[in-house]
Amino acid sequence: xxxxxxxxxxxxxxxxxxxxxxxxxxxxxxxxxxxxxxxxxxxxxxxxxxxxxxxxxxxxxxxxxxxxxxxxxxxxxxxxxxxxxxxxxxxxxxxxxxxxxxxxxxxxxxxxxxxxxxxxxxxxxxxxxxxxxxxxxxxxxxxxxxxxxxxxxxxxxxxxxxxxxxxxxxxxxxxxxxxxxxxxxxxxxxxxxxxxxxxxxxxxxxxxxxxxxxxxxxxxxxxxxxxxxxxxxxxxxxxxxxxxxxxxxxxxxxxxxxxxxxxxxxxxxxxxxxxxxxxxxxxxxxxxxxxxxxxxxxxxxxxxxxxxxxxxxxxxxxx
Amino acid sequence: xxxxxxxxxxxxxxxxxxxxxxxxxxxxxxxxxxxxxxxxxxxxxxxxxxxxxxxxxxxxxxxxxxxxxxxxxxxxxxxxxxxxxxxxxxxxxxxxxxxxxxxxxxxxxxxxxxxxxxxxxxxxxxxxxxxxxxxxxxxxxxxxxxxxxxxxxxxxxxxxxxxxxxxxxxxxxxxxxxxxxxxxxxxxxxxxxxxxxxxxxxxxxxxxxxxxxxxxxxxxxxxxxxxxxxxxxxxxxxxxxxxxxxxxxxxxxxxxxxxxxxxxxxxxxxxxxxxxxxxxxxxxxxxxxxxxxxxxxxxxxxxxxxxxxxxxxxxxxxxxxx
Numbered sequence: 174x175x176x177x178x179x180x181x182x183x184x185x186x187x188x189x190x191x192x193x194x195x196x197x198x199x200x201x202x203x204x205x206x207x208x209x210x211x212x213x214x215x216x217x218x219x220x221x222x223x224x225x226x227x228x229x230x231x232x233x234x235x236x237x238x239x240x241x242x243x244x245x246x247x248x249x250x251x252x253x254x255x256x257x258x259x260x261x262x263x264x265x266x267x268x269x270x271x272x273x274x275x276x277x278x279x280x281x282x283x284x285x286x287x288x289x290x291x292x293x294x295x296x297x298x299x300x301x302x303x304x305x306x307x308x309x310x311x312x313x314x315x316x317x318x319x320x321x322x323x324x325x326x327x328x329x330x331x332x333x334x335x336x337x338x339x340x341x342x343x344x345x346x347x348x349x350x351x352x353x354x355x356x357x358x359x360x361x362x363x364x365x366x367x368x369x370x371x372x373x374x375x376x377x378x379x380x381x382x383x384x385x386x387x388x389x390x391x392x393x394x395x396x397x398x399x400x401x402x403x404x405x406x407x408x409x410x411x412x413x414x415x416x417x418x419x420x421x422x423x424x425x426x427x428x429x430x431x432x433x434x435x436x437x438x439x440x441x442x443x444x445x446x447x448x449x450x451x452x453x454x455x456x457x458x459x460x461x462x463x464x465x466x467x468x469x470x471x472x473x474x475x476x477x478x479x480x481x482x483x484x485x486x487x488x489x490x491x492x
Numbered sequence: 493x494x495x496x497x498x499x500x501x502x503x504x505x506x507x508x509x510x511x512x513x514x515x516x517x518x519x520x521x522x523x524x525x526x527x528x529x530x531x532x533x534x535x536x537x538x539x540x541x542x543x544x545x546x547x548x549x550x551x552x553x554x555x556x557x558x559x560x561x562x563x564x565x566x567x568x569x570x571x572x573x574x575x576x577x578x579x580x581x582x583x584x585x586x587x588x589x590x591x592x593x594x595x596x597x598x599x600x601x602x603x604x605x606x607x608x609x610x611x612x613x614x615x616x617x618x619x620x621x622x623x624x625x626x627x628x629x630x631x632x633x634x635x636x637x638x639x640x641x642x643x644x645x646x647x648x649x650x651x652x653x654x655x656x657x658x659x660x661x662x663x664x665x666x667x668x669x670x671x672x673x674x675x676x677x678x679x680x681x682x683x684x685x686x687x688x689x690x691x692x693x694x695x696x697x698x699x700x701x702x703x704x705x706x707x708x709x710x711x712x713x714x715x716x717x718x719x720x721x722x723x724x725x726x727x728x729x730x731x732x733x734x735x736x737x738x739x740x741x742x743x744x745x746x747x748x749x750x751x752x753x754x755x756x757x758x759x760x761x762x763x764x765x766x767x768x769x770x771x772x773x774x775x776x777x778x779x780x781x782x783x784x785x786x787x788x789x790x791x792x793x794x795x796x797x798x799x800x801x802x803x804x805x806x807x808x809x810x811x812x813x814x
Binding site for chain 2 (some may be wrong): 233265266267269270273274276277278279282283284285286287288290291292293294295296297298299300301302303305306324325328329331332335336489490491492
């Protein structure tokens with residue numbers, strides 16, 4: 174199994190778009206434009222983008238509080254994403270959910286729980302409906318390593334396995350649950366992969382700086398899921414380049430290690446792959462970066478110029 | 493047609509399942525066993541294991557997955573057995589179920605009914621006897637329904653299943669075996685409509701769930717002493733029928749609130765505050781609350797009875813208003 178040229182280009186475009194959007198979020202947060210928190214996902218993009226390159230039309234995804242920009246892969250526009258993050262009426266939930274809840278059902282996003290872990294159950298519920306309705310859809314359920322310490326993830330994975338639901342559980346193991354390195358908090362080095370046998374699920378472990386490898390491992394698992402065999406686990410080893418949220422100085426870890434880990438860059442590695450294989454050239458890549466930069470600037474401008482939600486709309490969508 | 497409360501629950505779910513194939517039933521012991529209170533008996537037989545499934549003891553996953561199934565097109569009716577176990581899924585119930593649409597936008601409809609058995613039932617003890625409606629009054633987005641008899645249970649459950657908003661549906665354990673004549677034909681009782689269970693002119697007794705029967709018993713005895721009690725059953729806790737309460741109290745000018753939750757920060761506290769805020773001038777006496785003592789409900793039957801409201805306590809509260 175290997176990735177097609179077209180797919181690798183598509184993946185590069187999305188990976189780049191997500192990286193640059195995540196960087197843009199950091200930038201506008203520093204300028205004081207974001208009312209809430211930004212949990213930057215810079216460096217971890219491949220754990221989200223590469224698996225989603227295997228999705229079919231209509232498939233579902235459950236994201237997390239990190240790498241919010243990966244919702245772009247599902248079709249969320251940067252305009253509505255940035256508007257939501259700025260709390261504007263033109264945002265995906267009209268400024269009600271904010272940064273943790275960028276979603277549209279029409280794009281297949283089942284939603285995100287700020288209280289992490291619950292949404293793993295929600296993703297499993299989407300799997301319940303896919304199986305019941307026999308619509309051939311599958312669910313991509315993303316979690317961080319930290320969330321794998323929540324009991325409801327265990328409940329959800331057990332249920333998914335018992336009921337043979339079409340769910341791919343993707344663990345982005347960025348090593349840290351806020352300040353807690355999982356070497357000190359989780360009893361096993363690979364929180365999802367090591368436990369997969371306990372849930373009777375097949376699993377793959379891949380390095381998150383190698384998007385092609387992540388894609389190919391995902392494809393194996395999604396083929397298995399689409400054949401009706403039940404859920405599977407993909408664990409992607411990454412490293413959280415920035416703090417848990419912007420403003421976190423990361424006093425709890427060695428900055429030299431972080432700098433070293435940043436050399437393991439999924440974008441740089443994919444660029445090398447594309448160049449080495451003659452799929453893209455540096456000019457194409459620069460052109461693409463310029464296009465995305467313009468789109469992101471326009472999205473920030475759109476969000477800033479968007480209206481605040483009307484105060485008399487405060488009860489919107491409560492019932 | 494006579495039905496027990498438990499038969500009525502099962503019959504209503506089955507009728508709705510025949511009408512709408514998006515309805516699925518799952519939860520603890522709902523399938524082969526038919527629920528520990530027999531309220532889902534017959535569903536597996538009629539609809540098979542695709543639409544009626546017993547789950548592991550995973551309240552969080554039951555509620556969370558029901559939410560996910562609902563936003564993606566199904567209409568789950570799930571059971572958590574004892575309402576006490578709602579606390580295991582408190583995060584899902586409190587943070588997620590009612591807030592999902594608010595947090596993610598109007599396309600996210602959450603047609604989920606979470607059924608559970610509440611209330612004291614003779615020695616069930618401190619962790620199997622609680623009455624938790626009041627906890628979820630702080631969880632916006634959730635509809636809370638507590639029927640007090642078989643007829644209401646049928647009509648309210650049907651409305652709950654047809655609602656596109658999440659509903660917590662509380663079935664009192666002591667009501668399951670009670671029997672009542674109910675119509676053969678299907679009917680809905682609107683959510684948010686109170687019901688006057690007995691008309692009166694001297695005092696309004698607002699009573700919830702099983703407490704309606706205690707209030708009616710008290711009202712009967714008080715009638716013999718010349719005090720005419722109106723017994724108002726809100727039926728729906730959220731949204732509550734304020735207008736019906738105000739209308740009744742505007743007639744009687746006195747009010748006693750009877751509930752099975754602990755007294756502190758219970759429904760009575762909220763409703764008494766609401767009534768005095770909005771129609772203070774109509775009151776001729778303070779509002780009295782009859783509720784459970786602020787202690788865990790004991791196992792011992794004598795102590796248990798001491799803790800919960802009964803007709804004598806209600807009678808004493810009513811008499812104190814004159």
